[in-house]
Amino acid sequence: MSRFSHLSRRQFLRVLGGSVPAATVGAMAGLPALVSGCERSVVASPSPAEDRHPLRLAPEIEPQNLTLTAAPGTADVGGGVEAPVWKLNESLPSPLLRVRQGDRFRVTMRNDLPQDLILHWHGLAPPDDMDGHPRFAVPPGGSYAYDFSVEDRPGTYWYHSHTHMHTGEQTYRGIGGLLLVDGDEEEGLGLPGGEREIPIILQDRRLGGDGTPVYTPFGPDRMAGYMGPEPFGNGIRRPYLEVDSGLYRLRVLNGSNARIFRLARSDGRPLILIGNDGGLLEEAQTVASVEMGPAERVDILLNLDGAEPGEVVMIRSVSFSLQGGMGFMGGANLQGQPLDLLELRVRERAPESPSLPTRLSTVGGPDPGQAVRERSFRFDSRMMNHFINGRSFQMDRVDVEVPFGDTELWHFVNASGLPHPVHLHATHFRVVSRRGGRNRVMAWEEGLKDTVLLLPFETVTVAVRFTAHRGLYLLHCHNLEHEDMGMMANVLVV
Ligand SMILES: [Cu+2]
Known part of the structure; x- marks a missing residue:
């Protein structure tokens, strides 16, 4: 599928938007008819209200002269169930780090876990010794000092463990949080803030007999990845949140180890997509649903204008099937199954939401027309092993050398029947095309991305350029x- 057909999709959406008088997001949001007929979500009955628990919001901290201590502990994961978890600064979810573009980021990580640890600032482009490459993992009792300037676009980033062979366990147990970068451009738009901004980490969990999350990856989990049937939000099982009518900004991270979510509203109204991994999109887009692979973020406006007190809107993952995908036993069967993720309970009527500009930002980034080189990366899963270009990671082997400042086209080839969310450190890329599978660039893949989802047998081409630092990344x-x-794979920017 070419860039051209990708553009025609955008024009299509713009034509729809253009039919709205005043062409404002507020107005667009009030017109669910925009998406009627396309991908209408399956509406199932929500979970019983008594089995839902208040959403917890992470404490917000500025990453300036901050010490983050990782240590085992316990946390209420909903309904008074105290679970053994790993926490940063005694918090589950991990603290939300909030920084302004251009500010200094000074954090000392202290490791009081029983195993090695290093933290990665996912989506930021710091110098390579600040990026959390696993070669910098520190032993129990050790610490690591991070100090760099945040030059990245305002947006929804996150951070998590990056310890080789322990990332899955450490992140699952709780070492990971949101990292929001603020900036002047965003603040000028009048987006919902304060109580109307909801940062949320969505995850799935498998529970043990005592109702607490367990991480026990066996046989089939080694192929499909670790999944569970229970929805968690910010560390709380089956969360709900009390809201008023009007407009909300939902900043969503799929923090699952392996689960893909296809987000939609239970009332069939559209989601208003304003941003993703790399910050704001150029223009808001209305979509019926959004697919998120692990580590992907979306910035969504949720219009609850006209909602009555007592009304309930569920943010859910609707069912989907992986065409051409492998069938597996156990947890793997959960991929694509519906999950009720966050229940919004309307408390009071509030004034109608203000109109927002349709044009949000100028994105920039690498231009595929300027590419000077192409590379292919083949993601393959065979015999309980996972390879890039036929090789398995080695800490001290450089797999690819990329000249600083050059624009390149990278083809991510999924040669397997499993999904692979592919993440690149130290820069953001532009998604140029997708061949096979969905065969197009999705609305939420516009703008800049650091993670792109490859469904079975898809090939995604991205335009890549490293402009921040030279060094060894991943x-x-x-x-x-x-x-x-x-x-x-180790990527050396030279
Ligand atoms: Cu994979």
């Missing part, structure tokens, strides 16, 4: 079990 699958089993 390209890997963000299915954390795949990553831990070596689906990772």
Whole structure:
């Protein structure tokens, strides 16, 4: 599928938007008819209200002269169930780090876990010794000092463990949080803030007999990755949140190890997509649903204008099937199954939401027309092993050397029947095309991305350019079990 047909999709959406008088997001949001007929979500009955628990919001901290201590502990994961978890600064979810573009990021990580640890600032482009490459993992009792300037676009980033062969376990147990970068451009738009901004980490969990999350990857989990049937939000099982009518900004991270979510509203109204991994899109887009692989983020406006007190709107993952995908036993069967993720309970009527500009930002980034080189990366899963270009990760082997500043086209080839969310460190890329499978660039893949989902047998081409720093970085699958089993490559920017 070419760039051309990708553009026609955008024009199509713009034509739809153009039919709206005043062409404002507020107005667009009030017109669910925009998406009627396309991908209408399956509406199932929500979980019983008594089995839902109040969403917890992470404490917000500025990453300036901050110490983050990782240690085992316990946390209420909903309904008073106290679970053994690993926490940063005694918090589950990990603290939300909030920084302004251009500010200094000074954090000392202290490791009081019983195993090695290093943290990665996912989506940021710091110098390579600040990026959390696993070669910098520190032993129990050790610490690591991070100090760099945040030059990245405002947006929804996150951070998590990046310890080789332990990333899946450590992230699952709780070592990971959101990292929001603020900036002037965003603030001028009048997007919902304060109580109307909801940062949320969505995850799936498998529970043990005592109702607490367990991480026990066996046989089939080594192929499909570790999945569970229980939805968690910000560390709380089956969360709900009390809201008023009007407009909300939902900043969503798929923090699952392996699970893909296809987000939609239970009332069939559209999601208004304003941003993704690399910050704001150029223009808002209305979509019926959004697919998110592990580590992907979306910035969504949720219009609850006209919602009545007592009304309930569920944010759910609707069912989907992986065409051409492998069938597996156990947890793997969960991929594509519906999950009710976050229940919104309307408390009071509030004034109608304000109109927002349709044009949000100028994105920039690498231009595929300027590419001087092409490379292919083949993601393959065979015999309980996961490879990039036939090789398994080695800490001290450089797999690819990329000249600083050059624009290149990278073809990510999924040669397997499993999904692979592919993540590149130290820069953002533009998704140029997708061949096979869905065969097109999705609305939420516009703008800049650091992670792109490859469904079975898809090939995704991206335009890549490193402009921040030279040094040793990583390209890997963000299915954390795949990553831990070596689906990772060292990328040296020279
Ligand atoms: Cu993978």
